[in-house]
Amino acid sequence: MKKLALGLIAFAALCSATTQAANCVYGCPTGKSGQVVTRSIYTISNNATTKFADWAAYQVTSATIDGPSRTRTWKADPSITAANTLEPADYTNAAAQLGTDRGHQVPLAAFSNTADWATTNYLSNITPQAAELNQGPWERLENAERVIARSGQPVFVVTGPLYEWYFGSLPGADESHIIPSGYYKVVIAVISGTVKASAFIMEQDSARADNFCSKEVTIDEVELRAGINVMPTLSTTIQAPVERSYGGLKSQLGC
Secondary structure (H helix, E strand, O other): OHHHHHHHHHHHHHHHHHHHHHHOEOEOOEOOOOEEEEOOOOEEEEOOOOOOEEEEEEEEOOOOOOOOOOOOOOEOOOOOOHHHOOOHHHHOOHHHHHOEEEEEOOOHHHHOOOOOHHHHHEHHHEEEEEHHHHOOHHHHHHHHHHHHHHOOOOEEEEEEEEOOOOOOOOOOOOOOOOOOOEEEEEEEEEEOOEEEEEEEEEEOOOOOOOOHHHHEEOHHHHHHHHOOEOOOOOOHHHHHHHHHOOOOOOOOOOO
16 A cells, blocks of 8 residues: 555656646746646746746647637635735725736636636736736737647747836735736747747836837846746757847747
8 A cells, every 4th residue: 555655646746747847848947946836737936925926837739729718717726825825805906006907927818728727817827917018018929929829839938027116015915915017928939949939028017009029038138137047957058049049939929
């Protein structure tokens, strides 16, 4: 019985590692010490101080998108201690007073055709994101990810918040928290054996009409400002030129 139990534990660990690898193309980001939660469609690193994920990693494919219309039923993350995450009541009056949406880091639309789509509505995957940003350039960049995936090319994404200036506080929250001042997103694809990537940073005060293409930065800048290594297992000889360059997926993203 003991051998069976140990075998099951080892099998569970292997499954978790395999799933994480599927979500993170060259290793999940390093540099943060939060609680890492891996699910079938994404991996996040929860920050107990901010109450939001420091990073989220996911893979979009033609099979994960274009499912039926899905609902947004917000729930606290059952895998995270209540003291380290938010619950739905914490967002009371946030839209009216802050002008924010409940913004997905891992977008629901990217996984509407999967069995675990509802886990994108866990509040560990949500931040108070300015409505102008969420419904404007951020949404258009997420749409562009799905355009690439729809063509048959899998897309890997690493996204997360920045904390560089004070944005505000949730008026209904009963836990301490820190709302992001902006967000980064790195879009990665391996095309004909070549690693191509484009990175973007968008501030909370972005206008709805802003063009996401104008928000492009290098991955090096994202890593510097976010304090992470986006692709830690990618060889240095390949990683260095990819991370210091612009426009790796420019044409594929419609820029």
